[in-house]
Amino acid sequence: MSNAIALLDCNNFYASCERVFDARLKEKPVVVLSNNDGCVIARSDEAKAIGVTMGSPLFKVLDLLETHDAEIFSSNYALYGDMSLRVMNLLHNFTPEVEIYSIDEAFLNLEPRKNSLDNLAHSIREKMYKWTGIPVSIGIAETKVLAKIANKRAKKGELREKGVLNLYRSDKTEPILKETLVQDVWGIGYRSTLKLKANNILTAWQLREMDNRFARRLLTVVGARIALELRGIKCLPFEQVQTKKHSITCSRSFGQTVTNYIQIKEAILYFLTRACEKMRKHNLAANAITVFISTDRFRPVPEPYTNSATYSSTYPTDSNQEIQEWTIKTLERIYKKGFDYRKAGIILSGLVPNENLTTRMFDDEKFQQQHKLMKAIDEINQKFGKDTVRFGSVKTEASWKMKQTRKSQSYTTNWNEILTVS
DNA sequence: TCTGGGGTCCTAGGACCC
């Protein structure tokens, strides 16, 4: 018998994290904002109930939130990352086969012993709440795509209280697929929905029943796989080992528009510093960098301009100095005078392990020295705080800095901000 | 005034080789 797949999803994860450490927030609407305090990216049930929608710009819902005495937070990724780690680690107490899919979701590969799936799911849910304070929902089915649907359903209506729905070999699957709209199927986005609707395919059940060659022609192999998964045929592999990173991005919308080259360059080099730190933390080196800049998406001045360019090198490196040179060359190719820029970023790609990098034909000694220097700088900054040591060309305070005026404390990751009990 | 950021996978098309 083929294994059952369970999807565990933390309810309203960021909002729930904030709640764990602040008793005041119980039964109050809570929302968490994106970077720059721009959009709502997480909502407690109470916030959903008063009509705050996912992704709404804060300025559009601020009145509503204040009327209902809601609590508003800037995102605190250190806190959420740490809470995620706790949840994921605990899962291994229940089953060895865990695939961490995102910060708040994991797939479990379960042997379908009779009547035990439901019990196991309920037990995970209860213990997870007791141990971490995070409420979770669990959906179970034959495949990942079906488990996603079961999970979504487990959060709805009467099932919400129980938080578990098991569709593995269940006769409830068919009626549920008939009620599920095609745009609510995992992997079917806006574009695919339009194509499916044009062909009169509106429900998950109709997608399941599609001729597979037609599905492939309309939606490529991606869509064809989803259709098969809906039939209970596993097409998406269960991946326990974390696959290696392929790219590292750092980008921001600016607090205000930036016009001059010097400031754009400062911002870009700041992003580069952050991305390189992350890269070395994962023991990686890059051989390519992409730089992109863009005018305001909503109010472009004088007209829309977005551009990007990539620099590829023969040798991968993990040295800031070297990548900085690539970056500046690349930025010069796309920067145009006379535009008000609102967003910029960089992507490091061609990532390889940074141990035993190929010996260079020229300047190898210089490169090895830089490699060691970077290691030393990272260690100092780790110990004494971000940017204690930095390159002279990299500024830390500037007009493009992020707005974050509503951040909670780093309860779990910073000794100075640990929870106080009185 | 105010509208996020970080990823992956797939495909088509170009460059190049035999």
Add this chain to the structure above:
DNA sequence: TCTGGGGTCCTAGGACCC
């Protein structure tokens, strides 16, 4: 330069996810 099929590798762009 043309004639031809078959193959790989790379990149830009599209689509989707959390």
